[in-house]
Amino acid sequence: MSRTPPALELCGLSKSYTLGGGLFKRGRSLGAVSDVSLRIPRGQVMGLVGESGCGKSTLAKMLLGLTTPSEGDVLVDGKPLRGANQKALARHVQPIFQDPYSSLNPRKRISQIVGLPLQVHGIGTARERAARVAETLDVVGLPRRAADQFPGQLSGGQRQRVAIARALIMRPDIVICDEPTSALDVSVQAQILNLLLDLKQAFGLTYLFISHDLAVVEHLVDRVAVMYLGRIVEEGTRAQIFGAPRHPYTQALLASALTPEPGLGVPDIGMGDAMPDPSAPPSGCAFHPRCPRAEAVCRQQRPRLEDIRGDNARVACHFA
Structure with a gap:
């Protein structure tokens, strides 16, 4: 009996860019x-967390087919993404972007924005498309009158609901959520997160949820992958990552979260402020210049991401 493939699988995925250079000069x-x-x-x-600049958004672009991997491949339902037709991919994978203020065309009515994917793919008649747009707006909690409005007439939370409706109009299997609540007020964030959870149950969706907000990730995800300087350094269930993190970087991220207790502020965890230059990464473990537990082997040898607990969790640390 064959095993059902995962909805989304990343296989040795890498992306490199060349900086600078010229006619007689090699770029970095x-x-x-x-x-x-x-x-x-x-x-x-699946939650994907890490500091700004660690590669999260580049990873999302590869999953959406917006940029080609330098190495490795993406499998959607067991089928490789490389070389796939972009329109065919869009039927299975859709994005929800970070900023609802810039991701919606201000000159288009909401009905046009949400219904455009159906028009591009030639799905249904004009009347059928209008009916599905109205149904989808209702599913995401927007009133029918919103269909005739422009994005500038809506609040931030309503605009993000429009973005969610646009992603769902094609009935995809997988949704890539790239910081979908970071531009919203805290009270509105909670509404959007609960909506995403309800939609996951209603439509059987699979999410990759990219965020730097650990509280948001803890509320939403089943598993977490922690990214540092382009690599996954730890992966596990929500309980494993938030309850018993093994990698020093994961521990530092959790310790650096703001506490609700007045006067405590952000604790000093010895990590320092600056992430190393990605074009000149440190030798060995990339985290060793900021790690309070680093030893000589950390500077010399990069640790492998491997299961050291036997409980479906992976860590890349010599001393985990």
Whole structure:
């Protein structure tokens, strides 16, 4: 009996860019994403966390077919993404972007924005498309009158609901959520997160949820992957990552979260402020210049991301 493939699988995915250079000068190579492998089973939510500039958005672009990997491949339902037709991919994978203020065309009515994917793919008659737009707006909690409005007439939360409706209009299997609540007020964030959870249940969706907000990730996901300087350094269930993190970087991220207790502020965790230059990464473990537990082996040898606990969790640390 064959095993059902995961909804989304990343196999040794890497992306490098060349910086500078010219006719007689070789440019520097920047490894934005390096050897990332992840499996997201159907119907689950995988959280991807890390500091700004660690490669999260580059990874999202590769999953959406917006940029080609330098190495590795993406499998959607067991089928390789490389060389796939972009329109065919869009039927299975859709994005929800960070900023609802810039991701919607201000000159188009909401009905046009949400219904455009149906028109591009030639799905249904004009009347059928209008009916599905109205149905989808209702599903995401927008009133029917919103169909005739422009984005500038809506609040931030309503605009993000429009973005969600646009992503769902094609009835995709997988949704890539790239910081979908970071531009919203805290009270509105909670509404959008609950909506995403409800939609996951209603449509059997699979999410990759990219965020730097650990509280948001803890609320939503089943599993978490922690990214540092283009590599996954730890992966595990929500309970494993938030309850018993093993990598020093994961521990530092959790310790650096703001506490609600007045006067405590952000604790000093010894990590320092600056992430190393991705075009000149440190030798060995890339985190060793900021790690309070680093020893000589950390500077000399890069640790492999491997299961050291036997409980479906992976860590890349010599001392985990």
